[in-house]
Amino acid sequence: MVESVVKNWQGEEVGQKEFNLRIAKEETAVHIVHRALVRQMTNSRQGTASTKTRAEVRGGGRKPWRQKGTGRARAGSIRSPLWRGGGVIFGPKPRDFNLKMNRKERRLALRTALVSRVDDLIVVEEFNNELSRPKTQELVAALARWGAAPENKTLLILSEFTENVYLSARNVENLKLIPADQLNVYDMLHADKIVITASALDKIQEVYNA
Structure with missing residues (x-):
């Protein structure tokens, strides 16, 4: 009381x-x-934050340069997470936070x-x-x-x-x-x-x- x-x-x-x-x-x-x-x-x-993986970013299908002989590091895509404009590693995706x-x-x-x-x-x-x-x-x-x-x-x-x-x-x-x-x-x-x-x-x- x-x-x-x-x-x-x-x-x-x-x-x-x-x-x-x-x-x-x-x-x-x-x-x-x-x-x-x-x-x-x-x-x-809200749980609406979303980033694109390397599979979802537009472009990057062609190998930028040949594998050997250029003196540069090997690269398979210009949309690698290591590149500017590439995909995001382990970025946020839409999810439900409700408890x-x-x-x-x-x-x-x-x-x-x-x-x-x-x-x-x-x-x-x-x-x-x-x-x-x-x-x-x-x-x-x-x-x-x-x-x-x-x-x-x-x-x-x-x-x-x-x-x-x-x-x-x-x-x-x-x-x-x-x-x-x-x-x-x-x-x-x-x-x-x-x-x-x-x-x-x-x-x-x-x-x-x-």
């Missing part, structure tokens, strides 16, 4: 929020979070990563009604009142997006906005501060504790 202070739009403490997430045992927590992080970063690789991880393990890693950041977690009330129109300056000021300074990398987790909040947040350099049901380990570990609404916290417990 973890308790966090809830702040309103003005940055004042207005209550407490409790949440209970099942996390990994202390001796295995680092290992499972690391596995989830490696999986996420590896699976984001597999069970869904239960992935969710356990997400819960563990979130609880591990409890000291940097800022719980706030719903503020959709506070932004009557898109206003980046007002959102940045609110984040500063909550304790997430503009120079900090901040992750803002909402139960659902509204257009005004999205348009206000998209231009802020160090701010990333994600919905509560699309958490990922990298963003939670990369952020300096995690700002989450009370309703998003409820949704996380509903989705990831199931």
Whole structure:
């Protein structure tokens, strides 16, 4: 059971929020979070890098000069890997980098990563009604009142997006906005501060504790 202070739009403490997430045992927590992080970063690789071998490079079918008598080293093709414009030895080819991880393990890693950041977690009330129109300056000021300074990398987790909040947040350099049901380990570990609404916290417990 973890308790966090809830702040309103003005940055004042207005209550407490409790949440209970099942996390990994202390001796295995680092290992499972690391596995989830490696999986996420590896699976984001496109794997489309491709080079041509000497068999695929255009040309090089004729022997450049005769085998003996010229005084030069013997050569069979101008597309040898030793030549400029030749093929590549052991170069990259398109491949699939994806790693597999069970869904239960992935969710356990997400819960563990979130609880591990409890000291940097800022719980706030719903503020959709506070932004009557898109206003980046007002959102940045609110984040500063909550304790997430503009120079900090901040992750803002909402139960659902509204257009005004999205348009206000998209231009802020160090701010990333994600919905509560699309958490990922990298963003939670990369952020300096995690700002989450009370309703998003409820949704996380509903989705990831199931």
